[in-house]
Amino acid sequence: MAMTIQFALFLVLAMGSMVPSAMAESKAEPDKLITSLFEAVNERLQADQDKIAADKTHLITIGDEVLAPYVSFETMAKQILGKNWRKITPDQRVRYTQAFRQRVSLSLVSQYDPSKKYDLEVTGARQNDKGDQAAVNSVVTEVKTGTKYNISYKLFVGRNASNWQVYDIVVEGVSVLQSFKTASAEDFKNNGIEYMIAQLQNSETATQGSESTVQ
Template identity: 25%
Template sequence: MKHFTAIFALLFITSLTSFSSNAYSIENSPYTVIAETGERLFSRIAKDQESLKKFPELMRDIVEEELMPSIDYKYAAFKVLGRNLRTMTPEQREKFVVSMRSYLVRTYAIALKQYKQQDVAFESHKATNGARIVGVNSVIRDANAPEINITFQMRQDRQTSQWKAYDMIIEGISLLSSKEAEISQRIQKSGIDQVTLELASFNK
């Protein structure tokens, strides 16, 4: 499952490298969040190439500063927990969210080390009509591989109105749904506290 998650992460990061000019001109939309995050992320990676060769762990700092502000990791963590969320104490929830966030940072940092730039086409901007959950479709094109269809699940926060990514569906398969099944099995077997520790240990 770790390998499976890393593939999803790489595809997510890859998709942030290109965007449509039409979407870019629309402020405060799920389309521009993806576009602008990708621009910041890869400009930073290009600028810090020499430092990354000497200090590979710098990639985590880049992910923290450029990518994570656009990831709704708390909502994603709660989605992954599913029904298990109801039986957890507030402290257990908080600890799990922290571990999940660190897990995502580590996963994205590993994936970025394998990155090779690909072409991406996004659907044209559309009005959200007040919806707070929006799917942004895209296609990754690689000369040496088949096209990959991806839908980014974006969520708008009620208080801040910010759009952030919380899931991606690649060729019909949801990252969160896949992780939820794995987490649920682990919780039933070992308990939430052990699963939280396991997620945290992946980050070391």
């Protein structure tokens, strides 16, 4: 399960940097967007294998190139903190979101396995009546073993937005956001937001240290 969540999160991280030009010009349907992004992710990873082998943090560079238009880390952070989001200052919101995003990025770097290849089949998609929220269901297959994973992507589009944004991924019925949210509620109650931000930043430093050792 941990591997599939890491893989699903990598798709979120990478989506923004690998959008075909045709997708960037108009608001694609959610299912077509996910399919195109998945294919582009695989192509980019293959093309950049030498750079990744030389420095795995190149994965972060790939993800950060044009990440913002297609992934809403602020929405993720807000969902994770729940009602506690209203209890913190705007500055704390920004710093928590940035620390969470960077922590996810570095975690994916440490978990990335170039020997694993995947295929994706979109099995269904639906939107709400307003047309501003969507869910795309898929089956992701590990090519070498044939192991299949049910992965769903949750997206929304703002009133003035030109494209859909991913804000959650559900792997085998387990929401990535819910996994974070369960732990954060108790942490916020016992330690507060500044402690949580510091812990995320400390985790970033630890992960970077381990990556340096590997290199």
